[in-house]
Amino acid sequence: MASISKRVTFQVGAGAADERTLTLSSMSNDGHLISIRPFVTPSKNEKSFPFEWGFACTSDGAKINKLDSKSMTIDFNFEFDTNVQLEKENTHRGVINTSWKTWDSGLVEERGQVFPFGAEKEGVSFFELWQPIDPAEHRFVSIQSEPQAASGARSVVLSLNNGQYRGLIVVVGIWIQGILFKENDSSQESINFLRAIETPAGEWTYLIQFGPDFDKFPNSINVKQGSSVLAGSTSWTVIESNL
Amino acid sequence: MASISKRVTFQVGAGAADERTLTLSSMSNDGHLISIRPFVTPSKNEKSFPFEWGFACTSDGAKINKLDSKSMTIDFNFEFDTNVQLEKENTHRGVINTSWKTWDSGLVEERGQVFPFGAEKEGVSFFELWQPIDPAEHRFVSIQSEPQAASGARSVVLSLNNGQYRGLIVVVGIWIQGILFKENDSSQESINFLRAIETPAGEWTYLIQFGPDFDKFPNSINVKQGSSVLAGSTSWTVIESNL
Incomplete structure (x- = not known):
């Protein structure tokens, strides 16, 4: 769950x-x-x-x-x-x-x-x-004693591994969290983080926007499993979706 | 606060x-x-x-x-x-x-x-x-970093000390908590607890109703400082109220 x-x-x-x-x-x-x-x-x-x-x-x-x-x-x-x-x-x-x-x-x-x-x-x-x-x-x-509150929550996961970058985005309910690493680079600049919440209108409020490659995170994730999501020229694969 | x-x-x-x-x-x-x-x-x-x-x-x-x-x-x-x-x-x-x-x-x-x-x-x-x-x-x-959320909350306190019983009720926001002891009695039956939340319609949802003298707790507390609140024949004094 x-x-x-x-x-x-x-x-x-x-x-x-x-x-x-x-x-x-x-x-x-x-x-x-x-x-x-x-x-x-x-x-x-x-x-x-x-x-x-x-x-x-x-x-x-x-x-x-x-x-x-x-x-x-x-x-x-x-x-x-x-x-x-x-x-x-x-x-x-x-x-x-x-x-x-x-x-x-x-x-x-x-x-x-x-x-x-x-x-x-x-x-x-x-x-x-x-x-x-x-x-x-x-x-x-x-x-509290209401774990059922979480069942039925949106659960979407996106993966990226294109040789240059690898990343993972996990969406649970309205909460979006992502990580993105640049390959063959061990500097701080190789690390990117995303944390956002989606408003009822489908807009994202960003709580964490970190890293020089932050623009390689997509800004929409309402997608079916097996499809792709583009962020500029970067293509993420939807490896899980209950939508 | x-x-x-x-x-x-x-x-x-x-x-x-x-x-x-x-x-x-x-x-x-x-x-x-x-x-x-x-x-x-x-x-x-x-x-x-x-x-x-x-x-x-x-x-x-x-x-x-x-x-x-x-x-x-x-x-x-x-x-x-x-x-x-x-x-x-x-x-x-x-x-x-x-x-x-x-x-x-x-x-x-x-x-x-x-x-x-x-x-x-x-x-x-x-x-x-x-x-x-x-x-x-x-x-x-x-x-979190929003302590102002609590400022302006309702703050009402009722006290009871009539020789037979003593009690204290503290109301913060929609949360009502009370304790009531019977004097000259050290048994479990001398202890009473109240926990309730008030709905927007002014009704109380009881979360804790404990003790044989629970009916000596009042069921309304929207009162001014210095006034009294009756619960049956028991009279509580309002020692604090920001209403």
Whole structure:
């Protein structure tokens, strides 16, 4: 079921819980996902790239194993990872094993370990807490004991891989999130992000417009599966659509 | 400024973060407050009194010290405390010192210590995380970087103290929360809770109706300061109203 969740807590190792970002993670009906994590108030050093992290993958990169109605594991292997793209040192590479538990209150806890110094070195545990939100609302409306609110939401996914660029756009309800990497470039300028909400009139309100190739994101996504969407000369493939 | 906040995390000592309740804390313009903490899925033992805790006080019991725009301390001394009313053992008595910090994301962290085994014994630290919500909405709509959403909200407080019963009702926006204790009775039956939302038509949808004296809560609160509100033969005094 397509869902969109807002992170409320991030805690690393023995550090204190905090949340400096406005992180939204979208997952489509078919399990394609994207997470964009912009700082709300970036520090001076963070201003040129004001994101804690961004990643995305098709369902191939997120192996979900439901344990019961309240818990599951997800093994992530991101196709798009800003840390990898930027060739950042001391950041994790490869599969990340995570455990998920839905609390009585409807919040969802995620726990896992990353290995920033290599798979053989000591891991660092992390804890993230997620609030599922109503994908039909532009404000952040908590989904409490009403998960059916999200069912029937628009779920559209676009993919790009033309040798020069690769990208993924996941649309859940009115929320559009996209990532676009330039190939053979590990500079900050190779990374582009899109976050927008669609108004009832079909217009987009942009919340994040980041990167020099932002114009390669399309500005309309109401399309059937298997069709193509053009953004200038860039052609995206619709790999999922419930329209 | 009147506010209403939903708790998203509760963590005691070295225990894991969790949230088993649907806790809402209301604070009026004048600083009168109430917090009702019902379990979402009470265990068998919790069913007869399905609340983690409930407390309330006028502003006399919540000494607020603003440190800067993002942080404050509050020293609580609750006039209404279900643990005290029930004469529960190994629960805190007297002032609780707390520190509050607003995160970049708009969530608000509360940290403090309680002394369940007495003021001279070892304390137990706690961490609670709060999401301010829009008091005009019946769903839980996060207030992000729009705190002005709460300004101008209805703020009405009713007090009762007639020797037989004492109570406090705090109304913020459409949210009505009340507590009522029977005097000289430490049984569960001495405790009553009210949580309701008012529809645009002025009708109340009850979310919590608890206790044998629930009918002593009024069912209308659109009143001026200094006036009285009757519930049967019980007369409540309006100690605050911006109507």
